[in-house]
Structure formats: structure tokens, C-alpha cells
Amino acid sequence: MTIRKTGVFGAAFLLAVLHATAAFAQEAxxxxxxxxxxxxxxxxxxxxxxxxxxxxATALVLLMTIPGLALFYGGMVRKKNVLxxxxxxxxxxxxxxxxxxxxxxxxxFSDGGGFNAFMGGFSAVMHAGIGADSVQGSIPxxxxxxFQMTFAxxxxxxxxxxxxxxxxxxAMLWFMGLWSIIVYAPIAHWVWGGGFLAQGVMTGGxxxxxxxxxxxxxxxxxxxxxxxxxxLGPRKGFGAVNMAPHNLTWSxxxxxxxxxxxxxxNAGSELAADGLAGAAMMNTQVAAAAAALAWMFAEWIxxxxxxxxxxxxxxxxxxxxxxxxxxxxxxxxxxxIGIVAGVVCYYGAAHLxxxxxxxxxxxxxxxxxxxxxxxxLLTGVLADAAINPLGEGASIVTQxxxxxxxxxxxxxxxxxxxxxxxxxxxxxxxxxEEEQGLDLSLHGExxxx
Amino acid sequence: xxxxxxxxxxxxxxxxxxxxxxxxxxxxxxxEVKGYGRQKGHSEIYRGAEYEVHFLPKIKLEIxxxxxxxxxxxxxxxxxxxxxxxxxxKIFVLDLEQAVRIRTGESGTTAL
Numbered sequence: 001m002t003i004r005k006t007g008v009f010g011a012a013f014l015l016a017v018l019h020a021t022a023a024f025a026q027e028a029x030x031x032x033x034x035x036x037x038x039x040x041x042x043x044x045x046x047x048x049x050x051x052x053x054x055x056x057a058t059a060l061v062l063l064m065t066i067p068g069l070a071l072f073y074g075g076m077v078r079k080k081n082v083l084x085x086x087x088x089x090x091x092x093x094x095x096x097x098x099x100x101x102x103x104x105x106x107x108x109f110s111d112g113g114g115f116n117a118f119m120g121g122f123s124a125v126m127h128a129g130i131g132a133d134s135v136q137g138s139i140p141x142x143x144x145x146x147f148q149m150t151f152a153x154x155x156x157x158x159x160x161x162x163x164x165x166x167x168x169x170x171a172m173l174w175f176m177g178l179w180s181i182i183v184y185a186p187i188a189h190w191v192w193g194g195g196f197l198a199q200g201v202m203t204g205g206x207x208x209x210x211x212x213x214x215x216x217x218x219x220x221x222x223x224x225x226x227x228x229x230x231x232l233g234p235r236k237g238f239g240a241v242n243m244a245p246h247n248l249t250w251s252x253x254x255x256x257x258x259x260x261x262x263x264x265x266n267a268g269s270e271l272a273a274d275g276l277a278g279a280a281m282m283n284t285q286v287a288a289a290a291a292a293l294a295w296m297f298a299e300w301i302x303x304x305x306x307x308x309x310x311x312x313x314x315x316x317x318x319x320x321x322x323x324x325x326x327x328x329x330x331x332x333x334x335x336x337i338g339i340v341a342g343v344v345c346y347y348g349a350a351h352l353x354x355x356x357x358x359x360x361x362x363x364x365x366x367x368x369x370x371x372x373x374x375x376x377l378l379t380g381v382l383a384d385a386a387i388n389p390l391g392e393g394a395s396i397v398t399q400x401x402x403x404x405x406x407x408x409x410x411x412x413x414x415x416x417x418x419x420x421x422x423x424x425x426x427x428x429x430x431x432x433e434e435e436q437g438l439d440l441s442l443h444g445e446x447x448x449x
Numbered sequence: 450x451x452x453x454x455x456x457x458x459x460x461x462x463x464x465x466x467x468x469x470x471x472x473x474x475x476x477x478x479x480x481e482v483k484g485y486g487r488q489k490g491h492s493e494i495y496r497g498a499e500y501e502v503h504f505l506p507k508i509k510l511e512i513x514x515x516x517x518x519x520x521x522x523x524x525x526x527x528x529x530x531x532x533x534x535x536x537x538x539k540i541f542v543l544d545l546e547q548a549v550r551i552r553t554g555e556s557g558t559t560a561l
Contacts, residue, residue, distance in 0.1 A: 241503070245495060309495050349497065351497055354498070363496060366496075
């Protein structure tokens with residue numbers, strides 16, 4: 001399919017979807033109006049302290065993607081693919097914003113009626129029924145939705161690390177768009193929106209604990225990334241050609257933005273400016289530093305030289321691993337999580353990957369998949385009810401259940417979506433385009449000489 | 450006229466330039482290049498992916514000379530660019546058929 005046909009087809013499809021959902025939303029709005037009248041008897045109100053923090057946390061998490069992840073990944077690819085890599089983060093941010101606004105939020109967080117165990121409904125399509133005065137907990141609903149939107153943005157952006165340097169831009173947009181609706185929003189609903197993992201179905205009423213997105217974001221993105229890396233196949237010349245990072249100073253800058261932004265990610269997941277948010281912040285910092293040092297020392301021992309790429313990746317691995325645990329463990333637990341993540345993810349990214357021979361370009365699975373897995377499981381082991389009473393009853397079995405369910409759904413659904421797109425428009429650029437560099441061949445632009 | 454191409458270690462560029470200026474060789478072109486002769490490269494490891502890098506950064510100097518300056522120039526370059534270690538570089542000498550100053554149109558040795 002030519003680019004033009006894809007564009008026209010895409011626009012027509014989008015318009016059809018919007019038209020249908022707008023009609024849906026008008027009907028649904030009437031129904032929601034009734035619900036709001038009943039609720040007004042209770043009059044939930046806004047806590048300005050919490051709201052101020054959540055507005056800030058939302059901004060921090062958005063910075064994690066643009067430009068945090070964009071720079072982190074951008075610096076790690078070859079110069080001829082920098083712009084294409086950064087474009088993925090930026091374009092995904094824009095696309096996910098619209099999709100989340102139109103339908104993602106509704107699927108993740110509205111009541112799905114009979115299907116609520118598996119997905120929300122369409123009552124909040126286009127944020128119908130939500131106004132400036134709507135409240136979710138103690139913050140405005142718009143702020144809650146925005147905060148969650150930034151998670152819906154960064155999750156697909158993480159996947160891009162697995163297929164860096166060899167994915168067609170149009171195919172990527174289609175994949176991310178469909179994935180956010182079919183995979184991300186439902187899983188977010190299962191864990192955070194009142195779905196079956198939150199209800200503790202199959203785990204004796206004990207919910208799967210995921211404070212800020214170990215399963216929803218990291219295992220999800222990591223596994224989807226692995227599937228994508230396998231379906232697309234390796235980069236041309238993988239194993240033979242020099243594919244060294246072209247500018248690690250950018251990657252360090254990106255890592256810094258990710259680390260600081262992660263305070264919004266983890267501490268913000270408390271949805272309040274309180275002691276637990278403070279604990280989450282402390283846990284985040286301790287785990288990041290512990291993992292960074294653990295990776296650095298592990299690498300130092302194995303290769304005789306500690307590396308910059310290693311220490312920043314270690315920090316990210318720690319941040320990933322502590323994500324589900326940040327509001328459930330104490331800092332000593334975070335220290336353990338960090339050390340384990342640093343060592344295991346180093347092994348996964350630097351050795352297991354080479355042994356198994358798959359080309360996960362920027363270690364989306366090695367860091368986010370494996371790190372998320374470690375964190376999700378250790379949450380079951382290290383949860384401290386003194387930090388968060390909701391952690392009472394945590395078990396590694398419950399956590400494992402949540403992890404397996406997530407892995408299965410994301411792996412299968414991602415695979416199907418990829419194969420459908422592959423059949424319709426293809427996933428990879430041509431060999432010549434890949435050789436020339438995606439910046440020039442896909443975007444007609446390049447960075448300097 | 451002669452055209453001298455000298456591939457030298459980047460850190461020696463300024464020494465060579467000063468040495469040549471002392472001989473009244475006042476113009477040259479320097480390019481950043483990569484190359485190797487007998488000097489071994491190095492390896493880089495990025496998250497377990499190891500790359501052998503054989504081509505090392507060098508500077509290529511190109512200098513147009515009057516025949517009479519050739520020997521002194523070669524000696525000056527050897528003196529200034531040499532460190533006594535493998536990787537110091539090489540000097541190549543070509544016959545230069547013509548040279549023209551763009552601004553004035555002068556040609557031959559007056560253009561040098």
C-alpha cells in the first residue's frame with residue numbers, strides 16, 4: 001500500500017470511529033447524567049494539596065517520554081536512525097493523547113457493567129459526562145485522567161526500544177494505536193480500573209498489587225517488545241556490523257529526565273500528597289541508585305570496565321523494578337529490589353540476549369520485561385503492611401498470577417496485531433531503506449554530517 | 450611542485466603546523482580521517498555487544514610545495530609528528546602538475 005493510500009484509509013477509518021463514538025457518547029452522556037445526580041448527595045470535593053501535586057506529577061511523567069525517553073533511546077541508536085527513533089516517542093505521545101481522550105480512558109476506568117471484570121465500557125468516550133467540577137477521589141477527574149494518560153503514552157513508547165532501527169513508521173502508528181486500545185487499556189482496567197486482577201478473582205479476594213505499573217506498564221511493554229523483536233527479525237547486519245550508540249551524552253540526559261520524572265510516576269501513583277507518596281519517592285530513589293551500582297559493579301567484574309551505558313541502564317532497571325513495589329515496600333525492601341534488578345537485568349541484557357540470539361535493540365524486554373517481573377514478584381515477598389495496609393496478605397503467588405495473565409494477553413494480542421499489520425502493509429522498511437538509515441528514507445531528514 | 454599527504458596522530462597537528470610555519474610553508478589542509486597501518490585497534494562493549502574498532506582517528510594533512518622545500522618539509526613533519534611509537538603515521542609524496550590561486554588566477558609556484 002502506498003503512503004498516500006494508507007493515509008487516506010487511516011483518515012477515513014479514524015473519522016468513522018469518531019463519528020460512531022460521538023453518537024455513542026451522546027446516548028451514554030444522558031445515562032451518566034442520571035448517575036451524577038445521585039452522587040451529588042455525597043458531594044466529593046477537591047483537596048488542593050493533592051491536586052497541586054498531581055498536576056505536577058502529570059507534567060513530570062510526560063517529561064519522561066518527551067524528551068526523556070526520546071533522548072535515552074535516541075542516543076543509543078546509530079546516527080542515521082536518530083530522528084526516526086525520536087520521532088517514535090513524539091508521535092506516540094500525540095497519538096496516544098487522542099486515543100486516550102477519545103476511548104482509552106473509558107475502557108480503562110469506566111464501569112463496564114456485565115463485562116467490568118475484563119474491560120470498562122464506553123460511557124466515558126470523549127470524556128462524556130466529565131466536567132471541570134468532576135472529582136475522582138480527592139482530585140479533579142480531568143487531572144486523574146491526564147495522569148493516567150501519561151502512563152498510556154509512555155508504555156507504547158517503551159516498546160519502540162525493541163524494534164528500533166527497523167520499523168516502518170506507518171506500521172508503528174497502526175500497531176501502537178490498536179495496541180493501546182486492545183492491550184493497554186484493558187490491562188489497566190484489570191489492575192487499576194476495578195477489573196478482575198483488582199478484585200482478586202482467582203486469588204481469594206487478594207488483589208494483584210501494582211502500585212505504579214510494574215505489570216500494566218513494564219511487563220506489558222517489555223513482553224510486547226520481545227514479541228515485536230521476534231516477529232520483525234533482527235536488524236540487517238546484526239552481529240556483524242558495528243551498531244554502537246552514537247551519542248551517550250543524550251542517553252545520560254534522557255536517563256536523568258526519566259529518573260526525576262519517575263518521582264511523578266511512582267509518588268504520583270498515590271494520587272495524593274501524603275506520607276505514602278513520600279515513601280514511594282524514597283523507595284524510587286534507593287532502588288534506582290542500588291540497581292545502578294549493582295549493574296555497574298557486575299559489569300566491572302565481567303568486562304573489567306564500568307560503563308556509562310551500564311550505569312544508566314542499571315538505574316532504569318531499578319526504577320522499573322521498584323515501580324510496582326514503590327507504595328508497598330519499605331526502603332530496605334527497595335534496596336533489595338534494586339540490587340536484584342541491577343544484577344539480573346545486566347545478565348539478561350548483556351548475556352542472555354546474546355545467548356538466545358534475539359535482537360531487542362534497546363533492551364525493552366531485558367530492562368522493562370525482566371525488571372518489571374522482578375519487581376512484581378518481589379512486591380509479593382517484600383510488601384510491608386506498616387507502609388501500606390493494602391499490602392496485607394500480599395503473596396508471591398498472587399503476584400505471579402497477575403504477571404502470567406499480563407504476559408499471556410500482551411504476548412498473544414501483540415502478536416496478532418503485528419501479523420495483521422504485516423499482512424496488510426508490512427512492518428519493516430525495505431533493505432535499502434534500512435541500509436540508508438530511517439531518518440532519510442522514512443522522514444527525509446538527517447542530523448548534521 | 451610536489452603534493453605531500455601526511456597522515457599523523459591528531460594530537461601532533463599543532464606541532465606540525467608550527468614546524469612547517471618555521472620553514473615558511475604557510476598553507477595546508479587538514480581533514481579528520483580514520484585509518485591504521487600496524488597500530489592495533491581497540492574493542493568497545495555496549496551491554497554485552499562487543500565491537501572491534503580497527504580504524505583509528507588520524508589527521509590527514511595535504512600540503513603543496515615547491516620542489517626545493519620537499520626534504521626540509523619531510524624532516525620537519527617527522528620531527529614534529531613522531532612520538533617513537535607505532536601509529537605515528539606516514540608521508541606520501543606526489544608530483545603536483547598544477548596549482549592555481551583562485552582569487553588572482555596566478556598559477557605555478559607563485560600560487561603556492
